[in-house]
Amino acid sequence: MNPDPAPPVALVVDDEPVSRLMVKRALEKLGCAPVLDAPDGIAAQKILREHPEVALVLTDIMMPRMDGLELLRWGREAVPDAMWIVLSGLETFDSAVTAIRLGAFDFLPKSPHSEEMAVAVRNALERRHLLAERERLHRELQRKVRQLEETSEVLRRDLERAEVIQRALLPRSPPPMEGYCIQALYRPGQHVGGDLYDVVRIGDRHLAFYLADATGHGVTSAMLSVLFKQRLVLVAPATGIALPPAEVLVAVNRSICEAHAAPGLFLTAVFGLLDTSESSLTLASAGHPPVLHAREGRETRLIRRTGPALGLAQDAHFGQERLQLLAGDRILLYTDGLLPSGSERELDLLQQVLARPLATAQEVMADLHREAPAGADRDDVTILLIDAHAGASWFDNGAETETETSAVDAHETLASEDEVVFCGETSRAAYLALRGRASWMQCDAFHEAALTVLDGGRPLVLDLSACEYMDSTCLGTVHELVARGGVSLTTVSPAVRGLFEELSMEQVLAAIREDLPAAPELRALGAARDHAPSQRRILQAHEALSALSERNREGFKDVVDSLRSEQGGPG
Numbered sequence: 001m002n003p004d005p006a007p008p009v010a011l012v013v014d015d016e017p018v019s020r021l022m023v024k025r026a027l028e029k030l031g032c033a034p035v036l037d038a039p040d041g042i043a044a045q046k047i048l049r050e051h052p053e054v055a056l057v058l059t060d061i062m063m064p065r066m067d068g069l070e071l072l073r074w075g076r077e078a079v080p081d082a083m084w085i086v087l088s089g090l091e092t093f094d095s096a097v098t099a100i101r102l103g104a105f106d107f108l109p110k111s112p113h114s115e116e117m118a119v120a121v122r123n124a125l126e127r128r129h130l131l132a133e134r135e136r137l138h139r140e141l142q143r144k145v146r147q148l149e150e151t152s153e154v155l156r157r158d159l160e161r162a163e164v165i166q167r168a169l170l171p172r173s174p175p176p177m178e179g180y181c182i183q184a185l186y187r188p189g190q191h192v193g194g195d196l197y198d199v200v201r202i203g204d205r206h207l208a209f210y211l212a213d214a215t216g217h218g219v220t221s222a223m224l225s226v227l228f229k230q231r232l233v234l235v236a237p238a239t240g241i242a243l244p245p246a247e248v249l250v251a252v253n254r255s256i257c258e259a260h261a262a263p264g265l266f267l268t269a270v271f272g273l274l275d276t277s278e279s280s281l282t283l284a285s286a287g288h289p290p291v292l293h294a295r296e297g298r299e300t301r302l303i304r305r306t307g308p309a310l311g312l313a314q315d316a317h318f319g320q321e322r323l324q325l326l327a328g329d330r331i332l333l334y335t336d337g338l339l340p341s342g343s344e345r346e347l348d349l350l351q352q353v354l355a356r357p358l359a360t361a362q363e364v365m366a367d368l369h370r371e372a373p374a375g376a377d378r379d380d381v382t383i384l385l386i387d388a389h390a391g392a393s394w395f396d397n398g399a400e401t402e403t404e405t406s407a408v409d410a411h412e413t414l415a416s417e418d419e420v421v422f423c424g425e426t427s428r429a430a431y432l433a434l435r436g437r438a439s440w441m442q443c444d445a446f447h448e449a450a451l452t453v454l455d456g457g458r459p460l461v462l463d464l465s466a467c468e469y470m471d472s473t474c475l476g477t478v479h480e481l482v483a484r485g486g487v488s489l490t491t492v493s494p495a496v497r498g499l500f501e502e503l504s505m506e507q508v509l510a511a512i513r514e515d516l517p518a519a520p521e522l523r524a525l526g527a528a529r530d531h532a533p534s535q536r537r538i539l540q541a542h543e544a545l546s547a548l549s550e551r552n553r554e555g556f557k558d559v560v561d562s563l564r565s566e567q568g569g570p571g
Helices: 017-029 041-050 068-078 090-102 114-167 218-231 245-259 344-354 361-369 407-411 440-455 472-484 494-502 506-510 531-546 550-566
Strands: 010-013 035-038 056-060 083-088 106-109 181-187 195-202 206-214 267-275 280-286 291-295 298-303 321-324 330-334 381-387 394-396 421-425 430-434 436-438 460-464 467-470 487-492
Touching (some): 017 035, 041 056, 041 068, 114 440, 114 550, 181 361, 195 218, 206 330, 206 381, 218 267, 245 280, 267 330, 291 344, 330 344, 460 472, 467 472, 467 494
Parallel strands (some): 010 035, 181 394, 430 460, 460 487
Antiparallel strands (some): 291 298, 291 330, 421 430
């Protein structure tokens, strides 16, 4: 009957010695050991303080000094893990119903039959076991969630650094060229992208360039694009003469196929060789989106693929096309992330944008991305725009770093799209804003910045107008700051206001003001990197929330107990 590994400890509370003894012996036969007893509520309190391991309490209602209902109210707080069964006579039936509402598991008539008691006790202990197991699983889930969040943060930072390292593989500046200018724009869709490009001067008359796009996203596609760069041979080893584009693709395709045999991994690429002395361009395309050749007064020409994607078949054949360039001609190469849906309509729009003589690579990308469906995931985008006229060339890889700065250190200075905490100030107050989805990972930086302002004696305004969600750590941190004093809240999004109301954050709700001026221009504030303070911040925030209401105390009890245990504090 009993699922606990050790016999459950029970307590019988009744002012009638005979009834108390009968119930005590019945419990002993049901496997409870030891079975303690008390003549009234006051004596029962003393026993429960000395024996918090009590699993089951059977109590009469009508007793001197302290009755069963008062004992139950106290016991539900003092020994929350114990299960309570009320013994009731006919004259106290209404009180027994009240006891159930107060949290008693069941009630039995005075002098219960052995079968009734066995069923009630068994059910109560099984219920206790299930509740304990649920709490254990909940704590384990909370612990794993924290581990996953921490691991996710480490992986995110590793991916960010990998993206910076990969960005270092891109060309920094265009090679010198006469009579031509070239623009390049690179934007990874995630921290690590699969796009790669380069422009290389070969001898006095040739300019070689390529654009590659590895299938998929993330580290795998990035590594595949790096493999492509490593295996690419642009000139004949014996002579140093530039190789025809078709031969370049045949050789790199064979090398990639020999290097890996994993199914589903491939690249699309387009390779071009510009002969500046003859004003000619030879192109070969391996499964890549069409190259656009725009000329004033003529319909834009599409140069489609001349062979399959790289890495699919070792013996693949690639053709090539030769174009004659006139002054003012424009050549556009791009990866498929530029056209979100790949529709003919988008391709028509791309041709219209390219036909504008002064359209830059940024304008091309901006116009095409306006057509993207709302909420669509952004893919990697790379654009190469070659103009057959003299002019300034530039490469925009989405990062500006000093030459002497390492790639990893340089990345720390860049604004991330995932920034959540922002700051600014006016002559009257300092402002902190949370934007998007705020979680425990930003709370250290947010809390430290707020304390810096408050310790300096300046009023602080929290702007939550663009905050879509706050986890419990952020909510507790906001409450702590408001409770400290000197903090007001300006516009609060409805979703976050609903969280304040749900958690009884009355002091925070009272701090919202409608008469505050709009926030000034804000700058992103980097997140704290030390996870140890984050653990303390999580605990303090949840303790603050737990103190606001009984509902909060019950809801956050497992989290608080687990965090205290992990940090060596009292449970």
